[in-house]
Amino acid sequence: MTAAATVEQLYPAVAALPLALRDQVRAQLRTTAVPAGTVLFDEHQPCLGFPFVLDGAIRVSKPAANGRELPLYRVLPGETCIISSSCLLGHADYNARGVAIADTTLALLPRPLFDTLLADAGFRGFLFHLFAERMAELMQLVEEVAFRKLDQRLAGLLLGRGRVVRATHQQLADELGSVREMISRLLKGFAEQGLVALSREQVEILDAAGLRRIAA
Template sequence: MQNLNEAVTLYPALGEVTPTLASLGASVLEVPAGAVLFDESAPCQGFPLVLSGEVKVSRSSGEGRFLELYRVVPGELCLVSSACLFRGLPLSAQGVTTRPTRLLLISPETFRRWLETPRFRDEVLGLFAERMADLTGLIEAIAFHKLDQRLARALLGRGQDLALTHQALADELGTVREMVTRLLRRFEREGWVLLAREHIQILNSAALRALAAAAPAS
């Protein structure tokens, strides 16, 4: 019962859906960090409601590289899962937990019935609007901002000491590790960062912020 109350607190629209969450007898799934919740081109097994933790949703390039689209945290909904269930098509991206995660997995049939509830339907449609804004921003960043600006932006806001691999940054930015390594070494030569194995120390945040905020060349 505690888990159900937690779910309704995070997703208030669940208080109005039929069948109710309590009547479903859904059990909470506890998933470790790094687990693949869903994969590209696979059928959607259900609609995830995240209670704790985080899910990273990414699209593969077909060459072993991934571009992060967005992340799902407690109280948020997954656009890819929604779109898959709306259209009855395979999933268009991969979902991987970034930390230990607790979630409820709602069956496709239940999700479609819940859409008959106006408040829940409005919440899902609102999600589409929010995520489209996020994806538009991502497209703009890829199309109009140089990789060094995007890398500087990715390094900021994580504190001064980052336990990050070059590959993790490359995956986040949708590029290859060699490009990230080359740019990080340039940043190091400029005195902006100090590199060590799976570790990056920020030495000059102001310089990184200036690069991240620089207007793209016309």
């Protein structure tokens, strides 16, 4: 299957474009494959086009001067990045960082063609629907950071990953916008209470009800 066909399969708004516009998309899409860990964009870099994720995943985060990062959201196949969209719409540089968290394949729509597609009501509706979904997610993130303590957020994160969570303390810290030392201290406390069992790059949940009480 070609990249253009995959885009049309994953993104119905593209498949619904008028034939002339679809032909332009097919002709101008540029596909790239990157390994996990690749920085796809960073603060103060220009946005060169509108990305479609065909395979893999991207973590978008806001870096701080002290080296910490606040995760904002992930972009999976069939989804796209509102940071990229807002940069294209506002003719501004990136104000966040995007990193491939798995081997990832992208198809990039050039900026001039993105501007052309905005005239199509279906594509415009797709874009605005995306903004609404992502804004709801970001508002939830703001609420969690502002009003929930770190131990509550950590307990909720563990509960959402299943009985066995395979991740390093640093990875959990990155997910929560914290530092490894704080997460390690909280996990040790959870283990001392009999809520979890810790091993190398793994957290096993022993008392889900206890974690739910903390998360609440």
